[in-house]
Amino acid sequence: MTYHERFDKRAFDEMRPMSAKVGIVPRADGSAMFQIGKTIAYATVYGPRDLHPKFMQNPMTGILRVNYNMMPFSGHGERVRPGGGRRSKEISMVIQNALLPVLNLKDYPNAVVDVFIELPQTDAGTRCAAITAAAMALADAGLEMKDLVAAVAAGRVEDKIVMDLNYLEDSHEDGCDIPVAVMPSSGKITLLQMDGEISPAMLKEAISKARDACKKIYEVQKQALKARFLQL
Amino acid sequence: MTENVLVKDKEIVVPGEPLAQGMSFLPGPGTYRDGDRILAQRLGMVSVEGKVVKLIALSGRYSPKIKDKVIGKVIDVLMTGWRLDIASPYSAVMTLKDATSEFIPRGADLTQYYGLGDSVVCQIVNVTSQKLIDVSMKGPGLRKLRGGRFIEVSPLKVPRIIGKDGSMVGMIKNATKCEIIVGQNGIIWFDGAPEMEVIAVNAVKKICDEAHLGGLTQRIADFLKESTGVDVAQGGAQ
Structure with a gap:
C-alpha cells in the first residue's frame, strides 16, 4: 500500500498555511505568535532579569529558561491535564537547547531570560511552532542573537517523505516524525529528534527537505519582525 | 570578489541577516563578522557610516551606563545603604556615603532617609563586569521624588x-x-x-x-x- 495523496490534499513537501505576528503582548519584553495550520503557538519573553532560586545563577553568563505548555482545551477532544508533566518538561528542555546556540547572554551574568510558550490549539508540530515563535519573541526582546531559528516537523508516512505533519499523519501507524530546527542563515541544525523508524537514505532526504521548508518559515518570521516596526 | 553593502540604509533587519560582503567593511555595534560577510546580531535598523556597518537597537531593556541619570525605586534597605530598582536587568545599590552629605550615625534607622517604595533621581557612578551597579545622589538635581x-x-x-x-x-x-x-x-x-x-x-x-x-x-x-x-x-x- 502506498500513500498516494495526503489526508488534507497537500503536496508532499507543502506546509500548512502559516501566519506570524510579533509584539502581541505589550507588557512582555518580547512576544510573538506563530500559526501553522491548526497549530498555534504564543511565546513571550521576560528579561534578562534577576534569577531566583539563587543556586541556579551562573556568574559566567545569563541562562535561558523555557516553559512549554499545551492548554487544557488545545487538543482533540481529550483534555490535556493542566500544569507541567513529563512530556512538557522534556519539550521545554529540547526547545531551550534548540534556542541556546543562537543566543549570546554573556553580557548578563547571574540573570535569566524567561520564555513562556502557550499553545491554545494544537494539531501536531507543536514543538516546532513553539521554537519558531520563541525565536521571534527573543529577537523582539532585543537580545543579542547570531541568527533566528526556524523549525518544522519532517517525517515519513508509508513510502513518502512529508513536511509539516498534521495529527492524522503524525499518528499514522506506519510512519515517522522528525522535528528539525535550523539556523536559517548558516543552515546549521539545532534540534533533531525522531519518533518511529526510517531508512538512512530517507532520513537524509527528509532532513534536506526540512532545511528547504525552514527557509520558507524564515521568510514568514522575517516579515513578521519587520512588520512590527514598519507599522509603528 | 565583489564588495558591497547588501541592505539599504535605515532598513530594519533581523538577527542573522547579511548586511555587507567584503573584508573592507567593519562590523560596528550590533553586528558581527562571519567569514567575509557582516551579519546582524540583533533586531535593529541599519546605519552605514563610511566603512562601518552598525545597527541601531529598536527594542530591549535599559542597560546601565556610567553617568546616566536614572529614576530608581527603593526595593530593599541594606546594612549600609539601599537597593534600588532601576528598570534594568540588575538592581543598583546606593551606599550611605553616596546617599546624603548629612552625617548618619552608626546603627541609625536608614528608613528615616529613604524608605521602601520611595523614588529617587540618582546617577550611576559605577558598573562592574558582574553588573554590580553603584548609584549616587550627590550632584545637582539629584533628589527624592515626592508626589507626582x-x-x-x-x-x-x-x-x-x-x-x-x-x-x-x-x-x-x-x-x-x-x-x-x-x-x-x-x-x-x-x-x-x-x-x-x-x-x-x-x-x-x-x-x-x-x-x-x-x-x-x-x-x-x-x-x-x-x-x-x-x-x-x-x-x-x-
Missing part, C-alpha cells in the same frame, strides 16, 4: 523625548507648567496640576508612538496648543 506620577517608556525613546538640548521636554514643561524628570532608564516623573499632568503624559506617549516619523516637534507643539491653549512654538521653549 510615574510612567515607564522604552529607554530607546528617551533621547527623542528629551530632544536636542532638552527642547522637546522643555516644550512640554512650558505648555503644561509641570515639573518633568526623564530618567535614562525610561522612567519619567511628572508633577503639576492633575489635568496638566495628564496632558504631559499623553504628549510623552505620543512622542513614543511617533518617534520614527519626521516633523515630530511640530506635531507635539500642535497637540500641546490644542490641549492647553499655550502656543509653545512661538518661542515659548528656549
Whole structure:
C-alpha cells in the first residue's frame, strides 16, 4: 500500500498555511505568535532579569529558561491535564537547547531570560511552532542573537517523505516524525529528534527537505519582525 | 570578489541577516563578522557610516551606563545603604556615603532617609563586569521624588523625548507648567496640576508612538496648543 495523496490534499513537501505576528503582548519584553495550520503557538519573553532560586545563577553568563505548555482545551477532544508533566518538561528542555546556540547572554551574568510558550490549539508540530515563535519573541526582546531559528516537523508516512505533519499523519501507524530546527542563515541544525523508524537514505532526504521548508518559515518570521516596526 | 553593502540604509533587519560582503567593511555595534560577510546580531535598523556597518537597537531593556541619570525605586534597605530598582536587568545599590552629605550615625534607622517604595533621581557612578551597579545622589538635581506620577517608556525613546538640548521636554514643561524628570532608564516623573499632568503624559506617549516619523516637534507643539491653549512654538521653549 502506498500513500498516494495526503489526508488534507497537500503536496508532499507543502506546509500548512502559516501566519506570524510579533509584539502581541505589550507588557512582555518580547512576544510573538506563530500559526501553522491548526497549530498555534504564543511565546513571550521576560528579561534578562534577576534569577531566583539563587543556586541556579551562573556568574559566567545569563541562562535561558523555557516553559512549554499545551492548554487544557488545545487538543482533540481529550483534555490535556493542566500544569507541567513529563512530556512538557522534556519539550521545554529540547526547545531551550534548540534556542541556546543562537543566543549570546554573556553580557548578563547571574540573570535569566524567561520564555513562556502557550499553545491554545494544537494539531501536531507543536514543538516546532513553539521554537519558531520563541525565536521571534527573543529577537523582539532585543537580545543579542547570531541568527533566528526556524523549525518544522519532517517525517515519513508509508513510502513518502512529508513536511509539516498534521495529527492524522503524525499518528499514522506506519510512519515517522522528525522535528528539525535550523539556523536559517548558516543552515546549521539545532534540534533533531525522531519518533518511529526510517531508512538512512530517507532520513537524509527528509532532513534536506526540512532545511528547504525552514527557509520558507524564515521568510514568514522575517516579515513578521519587520512588520512590527514598519507599522509603528 | 565583489564588495558591497547588501541592505539599504535605515532598513530594519533581523538577527542573522547579511548586511555587507567584503573584508573592507567593519562590523560596528550590533553586528558581527562571519567569514567575509557582516551579519546582524540583533533586531535593529541599519546605519552605514563610511566603512562601518552598525545597527541601531529598536527594542530591549535599559542597560546601565556610567553617568546616566536614572529614576530608581527603593526595593530593599541594606546594612549600609539601599537597593534600588532601576528598570534594568540588575538592581543598583546606593551606599550611605553616596546617599546624603548629612552625617548618619552608626546603627541609625536608614528608613528615616529613604524608605521602601520611595523614588529617587540618582546617577550611576559605577558598573562592574558582574553588573554590580553603584548609584549616587550627590550632584545637582539629584533628589527624592515626592508626589507626582510615574510612567515607564522604552529607554530607546528617551533621547527623542528629551530632544536636542532638552527642547522637546522643555516644550512640554512650558505648555503644561509641570515639573518633568526623564530618567535614562525610561522612567519619567511628572508633577503639576492633575489635568496638566495628564496632558504631559499623553504628549510623552505620543512622542513614543511617533518617534520614527519626521516633523515630530511640530506635531507635539500642535497637540500641546490644542490641549492647553499655550502656543509653545512661538518661542515659548528656549
